[in-house]
Amino acid sequence: MSPMDEFKRETRAWLQANCPQSMRTPMPEDERCWGGRGASFKNPDSALWLARMAEQGWTVPTWPRAYGGGGLTPAEAQVLEAEMSTLGCRQPLFGFGISMLGPVLLKHGTEAQKQAFLPPIARGEIRWCQGYSEPGAGSDLANLQTRAEDCGDHFRINGQKIWTSYAHLSDWIFCLVRTSSERKQGGISFLLLDMQSPGVETRPITLISGASAFCETFFTDVKVPKSQLVGQLNEGWTIAKELLQHERGMISRIGRAIGGAIPAVETLAQRYLGDATGRISDPVLRDEVTRHAMNERAFELTMQRAGETSAAGTAADGLSSFFKYYGTEQNKRKFELILKCAGTRALGWEGEEFTAEELAICRTWLRSKGNSIEGGTSEIQLNVIAKRVLGLPD
Amino acid sequence: MLILDDTQTLLKTSAADFLAARSPVKALRALRDAGAPEGLDHALWQEMAGLGWPGALIPEDSGGSAIGYKGMGQILEETGRVLLASPLLSSSVVATSLLLEAGSTTQKEIWLPRLARGEVRAALALDEQPRHAPDVCQTHATPQGHGYVLHGAKCFVPDAVGADLLLVVASLSPDRKVEEAVAEAGIFLVPANTPGLDCTSLRMVDSRNAARVELGGVELPDSARLGEGSPVRQALSFALDAGRIGLAAEMLGNAQEAFDRTLRYLKLREQFGVAIGSFQALKHRAASLYCELELTRSAVLAALGALDCARDEVPALASLAKAKACEVIELMSNEAIQMHGGIGMTDAEEIGFFLKRARVAQQLYGDASFHRARYATLMGY
CATH class of the missing domain: 1.20.140.10 (Butyryl-CoA Dehydrogenase, subunit A, domain 3)
Structure with a gap:
């Protein structure tokens, strides 16, 4: 038996012994665990599962053991992921700490920062949010104006962030701040701060789809110790861009996972427009639905191919932009098509006249419009592809 | 696997190099300007045979190179890059696959080694409509003695001009109902020189070889039927x-x-x-x-x-x-x-x-x- 087969056998045995039965069922959105000081567990098994996985280091399998990770190689982590998928085990913990901040701290953090911040992320004790966009800095992110003044042993922060997802539920924020006005990108620094600091205020934002996780976050004379600066002063832009790559990957995955809770277009088209044999009766919509389903299949095959390519060690540049662009545009087309097939049934806002699924379709349709805006608009992604992949001139 | 293994990568690269040197796009222009309806560089085709391309799908014991479909796909992609005019798709993929799948032992023994060596080129005569409609078949095969007589016309047969063998789809339905045509179709191996077979070159916009094929009472022996009677x-x-x-x-x-x-x-x-x-x-x-x-x-x-x-x-x-x-x-x-x-x-x-x-x-x-x-x-x- 090869060492990898041995690892696979042990992993499966451990998961079978330690994953509670209720954690092997599909996860309702309200049982998704984000951790943090204020974490509550609707299902007590979620807390048990998180504790066991964190103890094993498998909430962040590839992080070093010294920082709360599992110390697994990428190949071992793939085995773990595959075994969890085979057994239907839920992912025990989600969050921006795991998917965005962690990789950046591992690369750019000081030893003291890694020791202080990584283990609480791995254990789900501290929940992080992201302070990037501002009212005047969307696609032109480097135009951000939130200022961090040097006050000797600390910085003083003044300004406003927007689209800070889950800021009202988060314990800490990683933030881009302006530490110099002499250069645009070269005057930005990457700072970590406690949301309980005096002078931090959050307000939720209502979207066209209704209540949302988004907030505005205001900073008024907030004191931040200098030890919480990541990387060098005025060199935060490089870190910010790296983190955006992680974010794009996450949005194309999460966007699809949320969209995935709604059945496929072809399934709904059959339900609303199918004849006795299941054939979609409207020939024009049948063609449109099929075109969509075929593009969906080609997109999944492309993700599979990218996975195989990167496992073979020859990852292509710019793929995260391709997936972000195409995945989100495809998700928007999905909901427009569902609306066409379901007619007014998919346009109910609330009330008992509509099924929960019909109401969810309407809200998710509206929310999907944001997929191609957040994390870099489709237009920005096309710019990135044109520049980095195709080498077209500025 | 959606990526290429080392052999397939090498095959693709060497095909690209060979075609760039031997048949850049200007070769297609030269064939077009020469106006030859076959639109084929015979010397080049023999070189391709030397590389084992026409025999890519044919097993080694039948004289092929057994490269397989995925490998063949890499060669075809490279032919697309240089717009190569050749019967590699029509003869070495479509007709060859049909013989491999449905040919009798004798038919395979006769044709596969020669196809692999590039000595014969075969073409599938199927379409009878301007748009691809594989279920429509008015061409008809009537049993007669120890064989069949074929009547009908095929409006677009790729690489038929100069092909040595046509694989003709014909209906065997006795009452000539169109909807049963393909369900009861037979496929017939028709050598190009068979009396009653008429091939008219179509000058297409892509300067590639295509023809209209007419079958005016083409008489064939039982042995000409692909699979000799088993369903095709x-x-x-x-x-x-x-x-x-x-x-x-x-x-x-x-x-x-x-x-x-x-x-x-x-x-x-x-x-x-x-x-x-x-x-x-x-x-x-x-x-x-x-x-x-x-x-x-x-x-x-x-x-x-x-x-x-x-x-x-x-x-x-x-x-x-x-x-x-x-x-x-x-x-x-x-x-x-x-x-x-x-x-x-x-x-x-x-x-x-x-x-x-x-x-x-x-x-x-x-x-x-x-x-x-x-x-x-x-x-x-």
Whole structure:
């Protein structure tokens, strides 16, 4: 038996012994665990599962053991992921700490920062949010104006962030701040701060789809110790861009996972427009639905191919932009098509006249419009592809 | 696997090098200008045979090189890049697959080694309508003595001019009901010199070999029937799917080359004092084409892999690959001309050849709407 087969056998045995039965069922959105000081567990098994996985280091399998990770190689982590998928085990913990901040701290953090911040992320004790966009800095992110003044042993922060997802539920924020006005990108620094600091205020934002996780976050004379600066002063832009790559990957995955809770277009088209044999009766919509389903299949095959390519060690540049662009545009087309097939049934806002699924379709349709805006608009992604992949001139 | 192994990568690279040296796009222009209806460089075809290409799908004990479908797909993609005029798809993929799937032992013994060596070229005579409609068959085979008599016409047979052997689909339904035609079809091996067989060259826009074939009382022995009486419908379906997937690989090569040439032009051509590739209106269209090409490549690779080792998935993946290739090559060829501007409209510039081949390839073995409808039916919706 090869060492990898041995690892696979042990992993499966451990998961079978330690994953509670209720954690092997599909996860309702309200049982998704984000951790943090204020974490509550609707299902007590979620807390048990998180504790066991964190103890094993498998909430962040590839992080070093010294920082709360599992110390697994990428190949071992793939085995773990595959075994969890085979057994239907839920992912025990989600969050921006795991998917965005962690990789950046591992690369750019000081030893003291890694020791202080990584283990609480791995254990789900501290929940992080992201302070990037501002009212005047969307696609032109480097135009951000939130200022961090040097006050000797600390910085003083003044300004406003927007689209800070889950800021009202988060314990800490990683933030881009302006530490110099002499250069645009070269005057930005990457700072970590406690949301309980005096002078931090959050307000939720209502979207066209209704209540949302988004907030505005205001900073008024907030004191931040200098030890919480990541990387060098005025060199935060490089870190910010790296983190955006992680974010794009996450949005194309999460966007699809949320969209995935709604059945496929072809399934709904059959339900609303199918004849006795299941054939979609409207020939024009049948063609449109099929075109969509075929593009969906080609997109999944492309993700599979990218996975195989990167496992073979020859990852292509710019793929995260391709997936972000195409995945989100495809998700928007999905909901427009569902609306066409379901007619007014998919346009109910609330009330008992509509099924929960019909109401969810309407809200998710509206929310999907944001997929191609957040994390870099489709237009920005096309710019990135044109520049980095195709080498077209500025 | 959706990526190539080392052997397939090497095959692709060496095919690219060989074709770039032996048959760049100007070779197609020369064949066109010479006006030869066969549109084939015979010396080149023999060199291809020396590389084992016509025998790529044929087992070694029948004289083939057993490269397999995925490897053959890499060669076809490279032929698409240089717009190679050859019967590699029609003879070495479609007709050869049909013989492999449905031929009797004797028929295989006679034809496969000669096909592998490139000594004979075979062509499938199927379509009777201007748009691909494999279920329509008015050509008829009537039993007579120890054989059959064939009557009918095939309106578009790729690479029929100069082919040594035609594989003719003909209905055996006694009452000539069209809807039963293909269910009761036979396929007949008709040597080119058989009396009553008439082949008229069609001068197509892509300068490639195609013909209208008429069968006016072609008399054949029992042994000319493919499979000598066993059902051939499945085999025909598989061979057509192999042709669709192989053609999708060729179209991917065509579209990729048109894209690469267009990208070079965007970086080179200056207007208003800057490279036109710096304009966002063109950048975004180029980036979007890149995405579409990546999707097509994945579909083609998946379909090629299914031909070798997942036959259940072949019909749906064939339609996916061909539909996607049709959509993308149409978009790509139109954008290529537009982005080349006036120069792209001239015969002196080669980009127009890519557009012309694109449209014929789109029609061959079913266009995008044909394959979307087929995919929906296969999926049950």
